[in-house]
Amino acid sequence: MSETGKSGYQVLARKYRPQSFADLVGQDAMVRTLKNAFAADRIAQAFIMTGIRGTGKTTTARIIAKGMNCIGPDGTGGPTTEPCGKCEHCKAIAEGRHVDVLEMDAASNTGIDDIRTQVLDSVAYAPGSARYKVYIVDEVHMLSKSAINALLKTLEEPPAHVKFIFATTEIRKVPVTVLSRCQRFDLRRIEPEDMLAMLRRIADAEGGQISDAALALLVRASEGSARDAQSLLDQALSQGAGETSAETVRAMLGLADRGRILDLFDMILRGDAAGALSELSGQYADGADPMAVLRDLAEVCHWVSLIRITPEAAEDPTVPPAERDRGRTMAAALTMPVLTRMWQMLLKALEEVALAPNAMMAAEMAIIRLTHVADLPTPGDLVRRFQDLPPPAPAGGPGNGGRASARSGPAPAAPSSASGGAVGGGPVAALARAPGEALAHYTSFERVTELISAHREVPLLIEIERTLKLARYSPGRIEFEPTPDAAPDLAQRLGQRLQTWTGNRWVVSVVGGGGAPTIAEARDSTRRALEERAMEHPMVRSVLEAFPQARITGIRTAEEIAAEAAAGALPEVEDEWDPFEDD
Secondary structure: OHHHHHHOOOOHHHHOOOOOHHHOOOOHHHHHHHHHHHHOOOOOOEEEEEOOOOOOHHHHHHHHHHHHHOOOOOOOOOOOOOOOOOOHHHHHHHOOOOOOEEEEEOOOOOOHHHHHHHHHOOOOOOOOOOOOEEEEEEOHHHOOHHHHHHHHHHHHOOOOOEEEEEEEOOHHHOOHHHHOOOEEEEOOOOOHHHHHHHHHHHHHHHOOOEOHHHHHHHHHHHOOOHHHHHHHHHHHHOOOOOOEOHHHHHHHHOOOOHHHHHHHHHHHHHOOHHHHHHHHHHHHHOOOOHHHHHHHHHHHHHHHHHHHHOHHHHOOOOOOHHHHHHHHHHHHHOOHHHHHHHHHHHHHHHHHHHHOOOHHHHHHHHHHHHHHHHHOOOHHHHHHHHHOOOOOOOOOOOOOOOOOOOOOOOOOOOOOOOOOOOOOOOHHHHHHOOHHHHHHOOOOHHHHHHHHHHOOOHHHHHHHHHHEEEEEEEOOEEEEEEOOOOOOOHHHHHHHHHHHHHOOOOEEEEOOOOOOOOHHHHHHHHHHHHHHHHHOOHHHHHHHHHOOOOOOOOOOOHHHHHHHHHOOOOOOOOOOOOOOOOO
């Protein structure tokens, strides 16, 4: 009242703050529970209210405090869920001046000293005039650990005349020791229908003229917060004389026209890059923020996806009927892979625009990318196309002498670490490759190990190098002698992996003998031979005699050094010493 008296005006969010449970919007479950508790005289010692901003947490706390202390107009009433609003306690609590209802902001009073001076030191004293002494602690999650610990004992066993009501927007940050001592109420986001009715009621009470489409924009921008919606309505009603239109509200919020956003969305999906860029430029010239345009595109993409999965999602009261029809048409024409791909690209574009030095340039590049991929098939479509291809003609057919495949040209090489990703590699080429071509690439067992390395099956590669003694090999068939420590299912696992990678059946069998040394044994034998030759060199012998603890850690020939330098692995070194140059 003092603010109204001084300035002659009070903001709508305060002027129309609910004064009773009947005035609360969209919190029916909580109101029903509290009414039943008051009627049964089962009022808890502590409550905790949680929810997003502007849903009525602190307001509910004040209504509970009024209901506990209301004595009715005649002064004989008891606790009630319908406070009269006329008795001295109701008036004092509503105006924030009641001596027994203490509100504490935990965001600015976080320490144990604040809890001690404002709560613990006074909790033992009886109320001055009211029935209960009520402590309302806002943003309770901001209290320090020591402050919360100091409060726990009193919170668990408070005096009979004390009640606690906590409010928080971050319920996950409240310790479980506090939650277990309170009755918890989750305040929901206000539904669009309830929000529209509330704003229309306030606008009519204020004598303001505002269109339903403008109210729908305010409801969408408030994201379920009553305080946000009322503040936006306050601003919208101040835009000027006459009825406030949707265009006025859109300009106030910096939003693009919803119809033009749908037009832009449609151009992108048609692959019309020039039209999409022209529409984006037009919206930018009309005052739309590029970030807001991309955010609206993402919202449309999400909305259309929901309509495709659940058609009832189109019945949104904040969306005009014409836009609902366009949403249904788009959902029927688009597939989920296309929508999910666009959603992921829009999320990436929003990150880029937020970081870019020029938001409009980044938005234009994002639109170009979106239109470019509009005509591209999805991965699922690619797989189905290759599956529908006719089978290739068998190799060695009539007229070619059995020397070439029925396909023209040489067989494409399979991907491997040795080929460095030669042409013909990759999953798409693997789908299109004929069976004979796939096996023809693996002319030696070395190619098989390269295939295993290319697929990064390091454990299998190590197992093959150490425990497999190759006896016979031909493309599609492997016979080997296992070492004593080889796994019994090595042949089965190797055959399954090769069949998965090449698309052809491999016969991998175990023989009793005749196997060559393993790859690791051959490698070690070669290394030992090199070391023996190096040890015979006079200079090496001289070094080892001068440094008895020295060991040979690596041997490289001049050819190997030159090859590494040519590949850029290390700088060229002149006059590199080769221990075998005298040979």
